[in-house]
Amino acid sequence: MNLADQVLDVNDDLPIRTDKPVHSGKVRSVYWLTEQDSRRLIQEKGYDVPADAPLAIMVISDRISAFDCIWKGEQGLKGVPGKGAALNAISNHWFDLFKQKGLADSHILDVPHPLVWIVQKATPIKIEAICRSYITGSMWRAYENGEREFCGIALPEGLTKDSQLPEYLLTPSTKGILEGIPGVPAVDDVNITRQNIVDNFEAFNFKTVQDIDAYEALLKEGFNVISEALAPLGQIFVDTKFEFGYVKDAAGNDKLIYMDEVGTPDSSRIWDNNAYQQGNIVENSKEGFRQFLLNHFPDPDILLNKDRMAEREALTADNLLPLDTMTTLSKTYTDIAKTITGSPVHISQNPKQEIIDVLRAQYQLVD
Template identity: 75%
Template structure:
């Protein structure tokens, strides 16, 4: 089998029955089921959702994005072998651990295949809920420039790069472009303060101001559950991004849940603990790939400067990365996923064919 054949790069062309356009993001594609199929599956599978809840099939891919671009490798590698299965396996593991620890539910109702989730429609909170245990990344870059107010939080003097912070900090940013909110820039992924959220809680899709504290509680609890579990396998949970939303259960009660993915190498920084204790940073997350890109191209400012987005897009489009770099990131994703789950991640020989077969025979979603 060619390595390229094991990669699911295009995931928006599956023959899943839907009467809406397929939404394709950087990594996942979403197929909204028909009202009839949603109702049928809720009844057949006994999902704990209202009978009229819209359901979707969410299919992950092996594509890799960094700096808001999709990257490719030589020899026709349009993604990273094993990446999709690794991401889903990690999220599934953490969501189950959240349930075991009495935290909130997630949007996932069923897992038909390692690449596939069946999810319920949620009303998303328009916040990238970021928690930081160490000062690194964008927070360090701002601190190094002299900024001491980060998302409305006063930072003390004397912090060092990659140092553990005195306490876990919540540093939210916008999810999407929000318009008409005084004091909130009309741009995606810009830092905001808790005061911004309180002032415009409805604009961020919160049902009440009380739910702001609830999302912060769930963020901290989720972070701590993952951090403790990673410590057991010699890893440090450095920082992460969660997403939240509202759904209604079978009885019609609204509840705040975890959405998207949690604690994955895509959404988090994870460091090797023994290396860190020896003064080295070994990334077990996509951050290692970002660092590779910054070192690989002669002008890293293209990747960091949002005003050079057209040049950055051309860089990603016109450059096939070395196979060794793709294999390195594959090993990182598979390695950390296997550490976390305690199980080997098996690579599918033809994931698209498997997905179609399962959704046809076991779920009746393919004609």
């Protein structure tokens, strides 16, 4: 079997029954089900949602995104084998653990296939909720250059690169371009302070000011649950991005939930603890791939400078990455998924056909 055949790179052309445009992001595509199919599945499967709740099929791809670009490899590799299934498996594991610990539900109702979720429609909080336990990456670079305040929080003097912070640090940023908020530039992914959120909570989609406390608690609690679960596995949970939203349960009550993905190599930094104790950083996350790209090209500023986006896109289009880079990255994703979940990642030999078959046979969503 050709390695490229195992990769699901185009995931917005599946024959899933829908009467709305397919929304395709960097990694996932969302198919909104017809009202009739949503109602039927809610009734047949007993999902804890209102009878008229809109449902969607969310299909993850194996595409690899870094520095806001999609990268491809030699020998027709348009993604990383096993990456999508690894991300879904890890997220499913943490979402289940959060529920067991009594934290909060997620938007996921069902997992028909390793690359597929059935989700309920959520109203997203317009915040990238970032929690940090160590100072590294862009934060360290800013600290080294003299910055001591991050998102309105003052850091002490004397911190060293890759060292543990005195306590969890919450550094939220905007999700999407938000206009008309005093003191917040209308730019995607710009850092904000807690006071920005409190003063404009409705603009960020919070229903009440009190829900800001709830989201911060869920962020810290979720981070702590993952960190404590990773420690016996020899892994350090360095930092992560969570996303939150609102859904309604079957009784019509609003509830704040975790959404998107959590604790994955795409949304988090995860370090090998043994290597860290010896003074080395071994990444079990996409951060290692980012570092490879910065070292691989002679002018890394193209990847770091948003004003050079046209050059960056040309770099992506004109360069196929070495095959061993893509296979090493595949091993990073599948190995950490197996470590976390205890089960090997299912790598499909023909992922698109597998998805079509299961959605047709078990969910009657393909004509």
